[in-house]
Amino acid sequence: MRKYTFILALFCAFFIGSSAAMAQTGRPQDRRENVEAAKVAFLTDKMGLTAEQSQKFWPLYNEYEAKRRELVRSYRSGYRQDVDELSDQEAKARLDGMFSTREKELELEKEYVARYQRVISSNQIIKLYRSEREFTKLLLKRLEANNKAQ
Numbered sequence: 001m002r003k004y005t006f007i008l009a010l011f012c013a014f015f016i017g018s019s020a021a022m023a024q025t026g027r028p029q030d031r032r033e034n035v036e037a038a039k040v041a042f043l044t045d046k047m048g049l050t051a052e053q054s055q056k057f058w059p060l061y062n063e064y065e066a067k068r069r070e071l072v073r074s075y076r077s078g079y080r081q082d083v084d085e086l087s088d089q090e091a092k093a094r095l096d097g098m099f100s101t102r103e104k105e106l107e108l109e110k111e112y113v114a115r116y117q118r119v120i121s122s123n124q125i126i127k128l129y130r131s132e133r134e135f136t137k138l139l140l141k142r143l144e145a146n147n148k149a150q
Helices: 002-018 020-025 028-047 051-077 088-116 122-149
Strands: none
Touching: 028 122, 051 088, 088 122
């Protein structure tokens, strides 16, 4: 199973790389879906998830990600003003909001780690965090390489 997941991850990585030209003109939704599919394959392989674990884990992970994105989006939506135009009081309020959002993110993360632990091991959760960072680095390198190629 792990071998097949790895092959899927390689296929997805290849697909993203080979479709760089198309992605420039493709729909953002399509690009996002391709990256998400590659991320799922990559993380599944790195975490060593079984089919049963994957079936239970990914809905939880997607739920967490959606809640986290909404939390960050709601914070950012209220602050469109240029930083240089802020009064000291407005800047302090923005900092307070930022810290409040971070605290809410941490509470959300703790909640979901507890839920993850019903499905996967603590070691797999640590691998999740490491692999997320690794995937982000790989994605940034690929974007940089694509930008240099243009």
